[in-house]
Amino acid sequence: MKRYLQVVWAVLWKDLRIELRTKDIFTSMAVFAVLALMIFNFAFELRVPDKTMVIPGVLWVTITFSGVLGLGRAFISEKDRGSMAGLLLAPVDRSAIYFGKMLASLIFILVMEVFLLPLMVIFFNTNFISLPLLLVLFLGTLGFAAVGTVFSGLAVNTRTREVLLPVLLFPVMLPVLMAGIRATIGFMEGDALADMMKWVNLLIFFDLLYLVVAYMTFDFVVEE
């Protein structure tokens, strides 16, 4: 188990170190998120009487689309620099590589959210941030990173990898997106945590399901 965790940490450390140096993933996700927010803001300003009504949808769509940019890079960057084989040569169960990559993607998307939320408060002129909402965001992002990292590993060996990742990911992500959006609406409308637990539990269930399936299948996913 110590060896396993050592490999998880090694992959995570390496990805964080490279990102801190290059800022490639964060820059692309943050720029996309800002552009998406601006487009949504202008579009809804003209057509929607109360912009706060659209915040849950805008929040999750922006996270999902900008997050895909980061998830795509998880394995594409390894493939492009020819280092994928180096990871696969590690004398340990390959799911350890998955967990290292997944944690790195999770951190990148969470950092992007930390940048996104205050911007949304400014753009939509309302403070909708609360602790329960942050919990829902974390659980939704965990599910997103869990399943997205697997599909990133799957898509990397295909010719249409940039297109294939969202095409594979979004249908599988629907339960998490649905639960995340419903819980966000509830918390913004002041519903009690107890009333929203069914959505929170659904998020936890799908997070666990994605993680277990990823653990069991990752070796086949990256196989030639």
Place this chain on the structure above:
Amino acid sequence: MTEPLIEVVGLRKAFGRHRVLKGVDLAIDAGTSVVLFGPNGAGKTTFLRILATLSKPTSGTVRVAGVDIKNNPEGIRQYLGLVTHAPLLYTDLSAEENLAFYARLYGIDAPARRIDELLERVGLLHRRHDLVRTFSRGMVQRMAIARALLHNPPILLLDEPDTGLDPQAAEMMTDFLREIGGSERTVLMTTHHLERGLELADRVLILQGGRIVFDEQADALSYEQLRPTYDEYVGAGVMVA
């Protein structure tokens, strides 16, 4: 009679309808340096990738130290070091950070001394803090060898390690490989360069059309004998040095 360190029996590999390896049988004893020649598309890289557990055979068996690679791929990887034409390094990490990362992957405790030792051996200790992206192709390939030797594997697989090197850097690489080969480590190398390969080999193989068509001890061969033999098996007009 001792068991061979690497034993390959009836190895076949197909990608869809395209059959790359059509039945390779091979036994390599511990401490032997084997050089595998063959034209592009002969299946050399596929063969090495299967030995390295990066690709699964369609049929046939591969045993390393008596263990079938299908049964314990994680255990087998500890025995192997792989150098390919891609260096498997991170250009945005320094030389030291790259080796420290791989040391963690291989579970090497207190790796600092081993990293220093290897960087010194490949002549890059003075560049330890520099990003790999600032290195020349020859330096990157020396780093790749340091990476492959980090966990001191008894088997070293080299897939055209001299690709893209200028003659001087290739000569340095040959000297270095001769030095690290030694009598204890088993080396299996593919190359297009007949003369350089012959210099390093105890045993010479030619892979053509997915089969080993030539297998001879290197001390029984001179370059002048090998070249026409290679042309005969592989066909005239194939570019070799």
